[in-house]
Amino acid sequence: MGRVGRSFAAADDLARDVLLAVLAALPRGGDSGRPVLAFVYAITSSRVDQATGGETGAGGPELRRLLATLPETQREVVLLRMILGLSADETAEAAGMSSSAVRLAQHRALQRLRGSFGVE
Known part of the structure:
Protein backbone atom coordinates (compact mmCIF):
# COMPACT_ATOMS: atom_id res chain seq x y z
CA MET A 1 0.00 0.00 0.00
CA GLY A 57 5.21 -4.98 0.79
CA ALA A 58 7.18 -5.29 4.04
CA GLY A 59 10.70 -5.55 2.71
CA GLY A 60 11.62 -7.22 -0.52
CA PRO A 61 10.73 -10.68 -1.78
CA GLU A 62 13.59 -12.29 0.17
CA LEU A 63 12.36 -10.82 3.47
CA ARG A 64 8.80 -11.92 2.73
CA ARG A 65 10.06 -15.42 1.91
CA LEU A 66 12.00 -15.60 5.19
CA LEU A 67 9.09 -14.26 7.24
CA ALA A 68 6.81 -16.84 5.63
CA THR A 69 8.96 -19.59 7.20
CA LEU A 70 8.04 -18.39 10.69
CA PRO A 71 4.99 -19.54 12.63
CA GLU A 72 2.25 -16.89 12.55
CA THR A 73 2.82 -15.61 16.10
CA GLN A 74 6.57 -15.24 15.58
CA ARG A 75 6.03 -13.52 12.22
CA GLU A 76 3.55 -11.09 13.78
CA VAL A 77 5.96 -10.27 16.62
CA VAL A 78 8.86 -9.67 14.22
CA LEU A 79 6.72 -7.40 12.04
CA LEU A 80 5.43 -5.40 14.99
CA ARG A 81 8.79 -5.14 16.77
CA MET A 82 11.30 -4.91 13.92
CA ILE A 83 9.34 -3.43 11.03
CA LEU A 84 6.89 -1.15 12.85
CA GLY A 85 9.22 -0.44 15.77
CA LEU A 86 6.76 -1.15 18.59
CA SER A 87 8.12 -1.82 22.07
CA ALA A 88 7.63 -5.23 23.68
CA ASP A 89 4.81 -3.81 25.79
CA GLU A 90 3.09 -2.23 22.78
CA THR A 91 3.48 -5.45 20.80
CA ALA A 92 2.08 -7.44 23.71
CA GLU A 93 -0.97 -5.21 23.85
CA ALA A 94 -1.49 -5.34 20.06
CA ALA A 95 -1.08 -9.11 19.86
CA GLY A 96 -2.93 -9.94 23.07
CA MET A 97 0.15 -11.54 24.63
CA SER A 98 2.30 -10.86 27.68
CA SER A 99 5.53 -8.89 27.25
CA SER A 100 7.55 -11.96 28.22
CA ALA A 101 5.74 -14.04 25.57
CA VAL A 102 6.57 -11.35 22.99
CA ARG A 103 10.25 -11.42 23.95
CA LEU A 104 10.32 -15.22 23.81
CA ALA A 105 8.57 -15.30 20.41
CA GLN A 106 11.01 -12.68 19.11
CA HIS A 107 14.00 -14.65 20.42
CA ARG A 108 12.75 -17.87 18.80
CA ALA A 109 11.96 -16.10 15.53
CA LEU A 110 15.40 -14.55 15.34
CA GLN A 111 17.03 -17.90 16.16
CA ARG A 112 15.06 -19.51 13.34
CA LEU A 113 15.99 -16.73 10.91
CA ARG A 114 19.66 -16.96 11.90
CA GLY A 115 19.46 -20.70 11.26
CA SER A 116 18.22 -19.95 7.74
CA PHE A 117 21.54 -18.21 7.13
CA GLY A 118 23.61 -20.84 8.94
CA VAL A 119 24.42 -18.40 11.75
CA GLU A 120 23.99 -19.60 15.32
Whole structure:
Protein backbone atom coordinates (compact mmCIF):
# COMPACT_ATOMS: atom_id res chain seq x y z
CA MET A 1 0.00 0.00 0.00
CA GLY A 2 1.14 3.47 -0.59
CA ARG A 3 1.47 5.99 -3.31
CA VAL A 4 0.64 5.12 -6.90
CA GLY A 5 2.02 7.90 -9.03
CA ARG A 6 1.22 11.00 -6.99
CA SER A 7 -1.82 9.54 -5.23
CA PHE A 8 -2.33 7.78 -1.92
CA ALA A 9 -5.92 6.92 -2.89
CA ALA A 10 -5.60 3.17 -2.29
CA ALA A 11 -4.06 3.68 1.16
CA ASP A 12 -6.67 6.35 1.98
CA ASP A 13 -9.48 4.00 0.92
CA LEU A 14 -8.04 1.21 3.03
CA ALA A 15 -7.68 3.51 6.06
CA ARG A 16 -11.32 4.56 5.65
CA ASP A 17 -12.42 0.91 5.38
CA VAL A 18 -10.46 0.01 8.52
CA LEU A 19 -11.95 2.92 10.45
CA LEU A 20 -15.48 1.97 9.41
CA ALA A 21 -14.86 -1.68 10.31
CA VAL A 22 -13.50 -0.70 13.73
CA LEU A 23 -16.48 1.56 14.40
CA ALA A 24 -18.92 -1.14 13.27
CA ALA A 25 -17.23 -3.77 15.44
CA LEU A 26 -16.98 -1.71 18.61
CA PRO A 27 -18.67 -3.51 21.46
CA ARG A 28 -22.02 -2.01 22.30
CA GLY A 29 -21.94 -0.97 25.95
CA GLY A 30 -19.42 -2.53 28.28
CA ASP A 31 -15.88 -3.74 27.91
CA SER A 32 -15.08 -6.80 25.80
CA GLY A 33 -11.98 -7.45 27.96
CA ARG A 34 -9.69 -7.23 24.94
CA PRO A 35 -7.13 -4.39 24.77
CA VAL A 36 -8.18 -1.70 22.30
CA LEU A 37 -4.88 -1.85 20.43
CA ALA A 38 -5.25 -5.62 19.94
CA PHE A 39 -8.84 -5.11 18.75
CA VAL A 40 -7.84 -2.45 16.21
CA TYR A 41 -4.72 -4.36 15.11
CA ALA A 42 -6.71 -7.53 14.37
CA ILE A 43 -9.19 -5.64 12.20
CA THR A 44 -6.46 -3.67 10.45
CA SER A 45 -4.36 -6.75 9.77
CA SER A 46 -7.34 -8.56 8.30
CA ARG A 47 -8.32 -5.64 6.06
CA VAL A 48 -4.76 -5.12 4.82
CA ASP A 49 -4.47 -8.84 3.99
CA GLN A 50 -7.77 -8.67 2.10
CA ALA A 51 -6.73 -5.57 0.17
CA THR A 52 -3.24 -6.79 -0.72
CA GLY A 53 -3.77 -10.52 -1.03
CA GLY A 54 -1.38 -10.97 1.89
CA GLU A 55 1.42 -9.06 0.15
CA THR A 56 1.95 -6.04 2.37
CA GLY A 57 5.21 -4.98 0.79
CA ALA A 58 7.18 -5.29 4.04
CA GLY A 59 10.70 -5.55 2.71
CA GLY A 60 11.62 -7.22 -0.52
CA PRO A 61 10.73 -10.68 -1.78
CA GLU A 62 13.59 -12.29 0.17
CA LEU A 63 12.36 -10.82 3.47
CA ARG A 64 8.80 -11.92 2.73
CA ARG A 65 10.06 -15.42 1.91
CA LEU A 66 12.00 -15.60 5.19
CA LEU A 67 9.09 -14.26 7.24
CA ALA A 68 6.81 -16.84 5.63
CA THR A 69 8.96 -19.59 7.20
CA LEU A 70 8.04 -18.39 10.69
CA PRO A 71 4.99 -19.54 12.63
CA GLU A 72 2.25 -16.89 12.55
CA THR A 73 2.82 -15.61 16.10
CA GLN A 74 6.57 -15.24 15.58
CA ARG A 75 6.03 -13.52 12.22
CA GLU A 76 3.55 -11.09 13.78
CA VAL A 77 5.96 -10.27 16.62
CA VAL A 78 8.86 -9.67 14.22
CA LEU A 79 6.72 -7.40 12.04
CA LEU A 80 5.43 -5.40 14.99
CA ARG A 81 8.79 -5.14 16.77
CA MET A 82 11.30 -4.91 13.92
CA ILE A 83 9.34 -3.43 11.03
CA LEU A 84 6.89 -1.15 12.85
CA GLY A 85 9.22 -0.44 15.77
CA LEU A 86 6.76 -1.15 18.59
CA SER A 87 8.12 -1.82 22.07
CA ALA A 88 7.63 -5.23 23.68
CA ASP A 89 4.81 -3.81 25.79
CA GLU A 90 3.09 -2.23 22.78
CA THR A 91 3.48 -5.45 20.80
CA ALA A 92 2.08 -7.44 23.71
CA GLU A 93 -0.97 -5.21 23.85
CA ALA A 94 -1.49 -5.34 20.06
CA ALA A 95 -1.08 -9.11 19.86
CA GLY A 96 -2.93 -9.94 23.07
CA MET A 97 0.15 -11.54 24.63
CA SER A 98 2.30 -10.86 27.68
CA SER A 99 5.53 -8.89 27.25
CA SER A 100 7.55 -11.96 28.22
CA ALA A 101 5.74 -14.04 25.57
CA VAL A 102 6.57 -11.35 22.99
CA ARG A 103 10.25 -11.42 23.95
CA LEU A 104 10.32 -15.22 23.81
CA ALA A 105 8.57 -15.30 20.41
CA GLN A 106 11.01 -12.68 19.11
CA HIS A 107 14.00 -14.65 20.42
CA ARG A 108 12.75 -17.87 18.80
CA ALA A 109 11.96 -16.10 15.53
CA LEU A 110 15.40 -14.55 15.34
CA GLN A 111 17.03 -17.90 16.16
CA ARG A 112 15.06 -19.51 13.34
CA LEU A 113 15.99 -16.73 10.91
CA ARG A 114 19.66 -16.96 11.90
CA GLY A 115 19.46 -20.70 11.26
CA SER A 116 18.22 -19.95 7.74
CA PHE A 117 21.54 -18.21 7.13
CA GLY A 118 23.61 -20.84 8.94
CA VAL A 119 24.42 -18.40 11.75
CA GLU A 120 23.99 -19.60 15.32
